[in-house]
Amino acid sequence: MAATAPTVAGTTATPVPPARRRRPKVGAYGLLVPASIIIGIALGYPLVRQFVISFQEFGLKQQFGAAPEWVGLQNYKDLLTDSYVWTVIARSVAFCLVNAVVTMAIGMSLAVLMQRVGRSARITLQVSLLLAWGTPVLASMTVWQWLFDTQNGLINWTLSNVLGIESMAQHSWIIEPLSFFFVATVIVVWMSVPFVAFSVYAGLLQVPTETMEAAQLDGASARQRFWGITIPMIRPVLSIVLLLQVIWDLKVFTQIYVLQRAGAPTRDTNLLGTLIYSYSKEFGLAGALATIMLVLTLALTGFYIRQMLKEDEL
Amino acid sequence: MSAVAAPTTLGVPADRPTRVAATRATDSGRSQTSTSRRVLGALAIVVAIAWVFPIYWMINSAFQPLNKLQAEDPTWLPLGGTVANFRQVIDDGTFWQAMRTSLAVVVLVLFAALIFAFLAALAVSRFRFKGRKSFILAILVVQMIPAEGLFISQYQVLDGWGLVNKVLGLALVYTAAILPFTIWMLRGFVAGVPIELEEAGMVDGLSRVGAFFRITFPLLAPGLVAAGVFGFLQAWNEYTLALVVMTDPEQRTLPLWLQSLVESNRATDWGVVMAGSAVIAIPVIAFFLLVQGRMTSGLVSGAVKG
Numbered sequence: 001m002a003a004t005a006p007t008v009a010g011t012t013a014t015p016v017p018p019a020r021r022r023r024p025k026v027g028a029y030g031l032l033v034p035a036s037i038i039i040g041i042a043l044g045y046p047l048v049r050q051f052v053i054s055f056q057e058f059g060l061k062q063q064f065g066a067a068p069e070w071v072g073l074q075n076y077k078d079l080l081t082d083s084y085v086w087t088v089i090a091r092s093v094a095f096c097l098v099n100a101v102v103t104m105a106i107g108m109s110l111a112v113l114m115q116r117v118g119r120s121a122r123i124t125l126q127v128s129l130l131l132a133w134g135t136p137v138l139a140s141m142t143v144w145q146w147l148f149d150t151q152n153g154l155i156n157w158t159l160s161n162v163l164g165i166e167s168m169a170q171h172s173w174i175i176e177p178l179s180f181f182f183v184a185t186v187i188v189v190w191m192s193v194p195f196v197a198f199s200v201y202a203g204l205l206q207v208p209t210e211t212m213e214a215a216q217l218d219g220a221s222a223r224q225r226f227w228g229i230t231i232p233m234i235r236p237v238l239s240i241v242l243l244l245q246v247i248w249d250l251k252v253f254t255q256i257y258v259l260q261r262a263g264a265p266t267r268d269t270n271l272l273g274t275l276i277y278s279y280s281k282e283f284g285l286a287g288a289l290a291t292i293m294l295v296l297t298l299a300l301t302g303f304y305i306r307q308m309l310k311e312d313e314l
Numbered sequence: 315m316s317a318v319a320a321p322t323t324l325g326v327p328a329d330r331p332t333r334v335a336a337t338r339a340t341d342s343g344r345s346q347t348s349t350s351r352r353v354l355g356a357l358a359i360v361v362a363i364a365w366v367f368p369i370y371w372m373i374n375s376a377f378q379p380l381n382k383l384q385a386e387d388p389t390w391l392p393l394g395g396t397v398a399n400f401r402q403v404i405d406d407g408t409f410w411q412a413m414r415t416s417l418a419v420v421v422l423v424l425f426a427a428l429i430f431a432f433l434a435a436l437a438v439s440r441f442r443f444k445g446r447k448s449f450i451l452a453i454l455v456v457q458m459i460p461a462e463g464l465f466i467s468q469y470q471v472l473d474g475w476g477l478v479n480k481v482l483g484l485a486l487v488y489t490a491a492i493l494p495f496t497i498w499m500l501r502g503f504v505a506g507v508p509i510e511l512e513e514a515g516m517v518d519g520l521s522r523v524g525a526f527f528r529i530t531f532p533l534l535a536p537g538l539v540a541a542g543v544f545g546f547l548q549a550w551n552e553y554t555l556a557l558v559v560m561t562d563p564e565q566r567t568l569p570l571w572l573q574s575l576v577e578s579n580r581a582t583d584w585g586v587v588m589a590g591s592a593v594i595a596i597p598v599i600a601f602f603l604l605v606q607g608r609m610t611s612g613l614v615s616g617a618v619k620g
Contacts, residue, residue, distance in 0.1 A: 027437075027441070028437045028440075028441035028443045028446075029437075029443065031433040031434060031436055031437035031441075032433070032434050032437050032438075032449060034429070034430040034433060034434075035430040035431060035433065035434040035493050035497060036434075038426065038430060038486070038489050038490050038493060039453075039456060039490050039493055039494065041471070041486070041490070042468065042471070042486050042487045042489070042490030042491075043456060043459065043464070043490045043491070045471060046464050046467040046468045046470075046471050047459060047464060047467070049467045049470065049471065050464060050466070050467035053467065053470075110361065113354060113357065113358050113361070114358070116351065116354050117351065117354045117355045117357075117358045118351065118355055120355075121354075121355035121356075121358040121359055121362075122358065124358065124359055124362045125358045125359070125361060125362040125365075127362070127366075127603070128361075128362035128363070128365045128366040129362075129365055130599075130602060130603055131365075131366050131369050131599055131603070132365050132366065132368075132369065133602065134547070134595075134598055134599040134601070134602030134603065135369060135595050135598070135599060136550065136551040136568075136569065136594055136595050136598055137551055137553060137569070138551070138553055138568075138569040138572045138573060138591075138594070139372070139572065139591035139592070139594055139595040140368070142372075142572065142576050142587050142588070142590075142591045143368045143369070143371060143372040143588070143591060144368060145576070146371070146372075146375060146584045146587070146588065147368060147371060149584065151384070152383055152384055152388075152584070154371065154388055157387070157388055161387070190365070190368070193365075194365075244457075247457070247458055253554050254553045254554055257554075257557075258553075258573065258576075261573070261577065262576075262580065273554075276465075276466065277465075279466075280466060280558075283466055283467075283470065286466045287466065287467060290464060290466070290467075294459065297458055297459075298458070301458060305454075305455075305458075309451070
């Protein structure tokens, strides 16, 4: 038995027909209980609660112990009539889409690159991406802040001393909103590309060579094979990865928060995550904005999730 | 065979009159392929260097004394560097305090998440029951919830139970956050072990439980390791919830400690900050390199099969 073990472990990547399921049903529910309880109390309940408090007022009185007042849709009305909130929503969606698209484009290109190059080049690239992937987000944030540092940052030094752009010598990257978001995008993309590249590469490896050879014999060009066979075959992986990117980039918090703490003007650089955080004393508004963010996430991804569910048999 | 197949690749019909031309095209095509392979290889190396550079720069700067960091021109190599920055980090009591908190949180999270996720993965991939599909759908949807929008009500819930500034409180929200993905991932691994193996074991005289633990469980070990590493990384690196839940400086996790180090050293000593970052990052990176292959295959297999 020990001898067969490794071979079976090696086949986990090949599809296996659904296991026969014929044991007592109560047992199955029992197995789900612990996970459901944890998710229920630490995610489900806060979610319901957030929804409830979004209809309540938490002011100064409540901080001193008074019961929250029901205010109906007032919080939503306050938020949605505030043009600043709309600015932040638009900014967040734009940031999310730009980051998701750039990350996907670079990640997919690198996955294809991995497939096309020799072994040593591929391993070099993979190790490098892994190092970036494995770096804790806060450590990445400190390095990038140091690279973009106004006084002694390497990027300013390169721009002014190597490329001769004198005006960049003492340039502050995070004061201007546009350049703030440029820096944030560089960091987010740098951190997210490895996941996309490896997932897509793993998907590419699952495309059967027989199919490609058959297409080749039938006269399909490399371009035709890529768009006509490879892409459709790895669609499930692409869908999941893109979906996760959109979700992650819409709720981005740490990178924005840390850059803001580095001295950027908060109001001009807030995204939804940091705006909610700034309402941490007004629970009602925070709850309402968080609910709006959830609806926005579903709006951006809902169509996609439906497509995925239709194709995936679960 | 490949000589015949090659012309078709180039889109040249392989009929008789063009045979000679086609062969010539093949030869130049061959050398073109190897040239383009070399160009792509060089491109891959350039991308690799660019991508890893920030990490190199972190380590390089961590070994530089302050006067070198603030010099007119950067110092590219850590030759003749100093370990003073690292010493300053290691000698800092708050670093070890944060280390203890982080370790405690990670251990609790891994213990709870692995066991509970394993049980749930077993249920959804080995049993067919009413609500199975809804459960899988639910764990998929739960991952869409913007946790960054939820932290205020999570704080309130923990506050109500006196779990704010407690390792247990942070471990609870972390476990809930990583459970869905862990279940998703393990489900792929469990489904990859054919139940026939277990049945064969039972034919050979093992009990159902015995067959499970002696046959299926060892085969799942790689999956559990991968899930464990995923959980470790999440709990070790997480910042947002820690920021909300651990407001007491005494209860900081390592990422919070690093941020406070940045804020007290900004524009003064980046060397110490880089040393702190490196100390937190290097064990994680090493760990990650060891097991990542299984993580991606786990994600993909979780995604493509039931």
